[in-house]
Amino acid sequence: MREDPALYDYRSWDERLPIRWPDGARVAFWVAPNVEFYELDPPPNPIRKAWPRPTPDIQGYGTRDYGNRVGHVRMMELLDRHGVRGSVSLSVALCEHHPEIIDMCRERDWEFFSHGIYNTRYAYGMDEAQERAMIEDSVRTIAEHTGQKCSGYLASALTHTERTLDLFSEAGGLYTCDLFHDDQPTPVRVRSGEPFVSVPYSLELNDTIVYVVNRIEPRRYGEMIKQAFDRLYREGERGGTVMCVPLHAYQVAHPHRIRAFEEALAYITGHPDVWVTTGREIAEYYVEHYYDQAVAKWGGGDSGDGGNGA
Amino acid sequence: MALDPSYLKYQHRRYGMDHDRYEWSMLSRRDPIAWPNGARVALWVNLAVQFFPLNQSGKPFRPPGGMSTPYPDLRHYTLRDYGNRVGLFRCLEALDEAGVTPTFSVNAAIADRYPQLLERLNRRGNEVLASSWNMDTLHHGDMAIDDERELIDRSLATLRAAVDQPVTGWLGPARSQSGNTPDLLAEAGVRYMADWINDDMPYPFTTRHGELIALPLSLELDDQFIVQNNLHSEWEYADQVKDACDYLLAEAESTGHGRLLALSVHPWLMGQPHRIGAFESALKHISEQTGIWSAPAADIVTTWSAQRA
Numbered sequence: 001m002r003e004d005p006a007l008y009d010y011r012s013w014d015e016r017l018p019i020r021w022p023d024g025a026r027v028a029f030w031v032a033p034n035v036e037f038y039e040l041d042p043p044p045n046p047i048r049k050a051w052p053r054p055t056p057d058i059q060g061y062g063t064r065d066y067g068n069r070v071g072h073v074r075m076m077e078l079l080d081r082h083g084v085r086g087s088v089s090l091s092v093a094l095c096e097h098h099p100e101i102i103d104m105c106r107e108r109d110w111e112f113f114s115h116g117i118y119n120t121r122y123a124y125g126m127d128e129a130q131e132r133a134m135i136e137d138s139v140r141t142i143a144e145h146t147g148q149k150c151s152g153y154l155a156s157a158l159t160h161t162e163r164t165l166d167l168f169s170e171a172g173g174l175y176t177c178d179l180f181h182d183d184q185p186t187p188v189r190v191r192s193g194e195p196f197v198s199v200p201y202s203l204e205l206n207d208t209i210v211y212v213v214n215r216i217e218p219r220r221y222g223e224m225i226k227q228a229f230d231r232l233y234r235e236g237e238r239g240g241t242v243m244c245v246p247l248h249a250y251q252v253a254h255p256h257r258i259r260a261f262e263e264a265l266a267y268i269t270g271h272p273d274v275w276v277t278t279g280r281e282i283a284e285y286y287v288e289h290y291y292d293q294a295v296a297k298w299g300g301g302d303s304g305d306g307g308n309g310a
Numbered sequence: 311m312a313l314d315p316s317y318l319k320y321q322h323r324r325y326g327m328d329h330d331r332y333e334w335s336m337l338s339r340r341d342p343i344a345w346p347n348g349a350r351v352a353l354w355v356n357l358a359v360q361f362f363p364l365n366q367s368g369k370p371f372r373p374p375g376g377m378s379t380p381y382p383d384l385r386h387y388t389l390r391d392y393g394n395r396v397g398l399f400r401c402l403e404a405l406d407e408a409g410v411t412p413t414f415s416v417n418a419a420i421a422d423r424y425p426q427l428l429e430r431l432n433r434r435g436n437e438v439l440a441s442s443w444n445m446d447t448l449h450h451g452d453m454a455i456d457d458e459r460e461l462i463d464r465s466l467a468t469l470r471a472a473v474d475q476p477v478t479g480w481l482g483p484a485r486s487q488s489g490n491t492p493d494l495l496a497e498a499g500v501r502y503m504a505d506w507i508n509d510d511m512p513y514p515f516t517t518r519h520g521e522l523i524a525l526p527l528s529l530e531l532d533d534q535f536i537v538q539n540n541l542h543s544e545w546e547y548a549d550q551v552k553d554a555c556d557y558l559l560a561e562a563e564s565t566g567h568g569r570l571l572a573l574s575v576h577p578w579l580m581g582q583p584h585r586i587g588a589f590e591s592a593l594k595h596i597s598e599q600t601g602i603w604s605a606p607a608a609d610i611v612t613t614w615s616a617q618r619a
């Protein structure tokens with residue numbers, strides 16, 4: 001085991017490349033709906049239990065299934081009203097289980113990225129060949145069912161190995177949502193040597209973390225989103241920032257929660273100089289305009305030994 | 311280190327669900343449901359009439375709200391018993407004031423322990439649905455089917471003998487089920503169950519003894535979940551209920567499809583003197599809206615069933 005993931009170099013917030021987003025936008029804003037399938041009775045993983053209650057855990061399962069049966073449509077119509085295209089963090093088996101949901105995302109020209117096969121299958125304990133097979137399956141499934149090249153990755157249930165990002169880069173990936181160290185994209189060191197970046201996702205503003213872990217009130221969640229935006233918008237004058245709101249329809253799309261979220265979304269999209277975009281577009285724009293500069297300035301990105309403290 | 315190769319096999323990766331209990335179906339694509347008198351939202355307020363035994367087994371897990379300090383946990387035993395003595399009557403006064411019809415989910419042990427309470431509920435004429443024997447008789451996968459059948463049959467028989475109504479609804483303690491529960495419920499003459507929380511409307515559920523109706527009792531909007539689990543204030547609870555009511559009314563209006571507002575209320579919690587005002591405020595808001603049909607759970611199921619294609 002390593003003391004440090006050795007994926008990126010240290011850089012302080014006051015010593016940044018002055019990123020300019022398209023049309024002079026201060027904030028690149030993206031919304032990442034997690035479109036997930038959880039299995040009722042998945043095979044056991046030696047490191048992590050899928051459900052807290054004995055099988056069948058209909059409470060855990062039913063909570064998630066609500067998103068597919070009820071929530072996604074509400075969330076999609078809400079995002080439509082505010083001109084937001086989702087970047088879908090996809091349990092790719094959902095392409096087979098619920099193709100209707102995939103079709104609705106495609107009609108909206110949403111991006112799809114890989115969130116593994118099922119959110120009840122974990123990378124913990126996989127050897128390299130297994131994890132590669134799982135990642136390649138997910139990339140292939142997205143291509144087959146959506147026609148899109150999968151650019152982004154968020155490990156299923158955030159379960160990682162030391163090789164996860166290397167393997168995703170080797171499968172043709174461009175960006176990861178798995179790292180939470182910054183409010184701007186940063187180069188990530190992968191063994192392929194290909195450009196690979198971290199696009200800020202968020203745990204703090206992730207509705208599941210908000211509602212399940214931190215148990216926050218729905219209206220306060222709306223306030224948190226607005227406060228985060230205000231600060232990133234202000235700082236974005238000095239250098240473009242990224243703001244992501246990761247969503248789960250099974251959380252945010254409940255009748256007692258969705259209005260407060262919509263108010264926050266309306267607040268953000270009502271501002272000028274906000275680039276409402278997707279994860280892939282942020283990653284591509286950054287790689288095209290800033291990646292080489294960032295790597296040259298900070299000395300890293302393509303070798304395994306240049307890290308801070310190495 | 312590697313995982314067993316079966317971990318990368320996906321046995322149920324196919325169209326629809328990964329089990330055969332119900333069909334995959336999106337709420338937005340179903341046929342519209344109309345409630346009586348042009349109502350847009352059916353309101354089901356479920357009051358939990360519960361018995362938490364002092365000698366809780368806690369197996370296979372501690373029931374939420376159950377005993378949690380070393381035996382004898384007088385603190386939690388009596389706090390829960392407060393609901394049956396005081397809180398329930400406070401909640402009923404609030405509901406009556408707002409003109410809202412309650413449904414009672416009752417642990418059958420109440421019939422043995424507090425027959426006078428069950429008789430009071432019976433005389434009110436509100437629906438009683440069965441909630442197993444007590445809060446510690448959890449239904450779970452490691453339960454022998456014969457034991458579970460006996461538990462279900464005993465609970466239903468006890469309640470059916472105690473009240474002047476058929477008792478056709480079921481809510482498991484902590485919404486718990488084994489893989490056999492739906493089959494056993496259907497076999498015992500239950501029409502609908504409230505344990506599955508995956509929808510905002512009723513839907514058909516397959517069993518080995520014919521069809522059941524799943525009538526989801528929202529967990530995310532449950533008072534115990536919001537106030538006790540999430541530690542939100544009672545006024546935050548009231549705001550969430552109001553927001554849900556407003557949203558469902560608007561969704562029913564815009565889609566032309568009836569919706570369901572299912573409130574799970576625990577008298578030992580919301581019936582406390584410092585919380586009841588917030589509960590009243592939520593009820594007042596609901597009762598001031600037009601287009602709400604306050605009804606017993608069984609009537610909602612019947613009305614829904616009559617409109618199925």
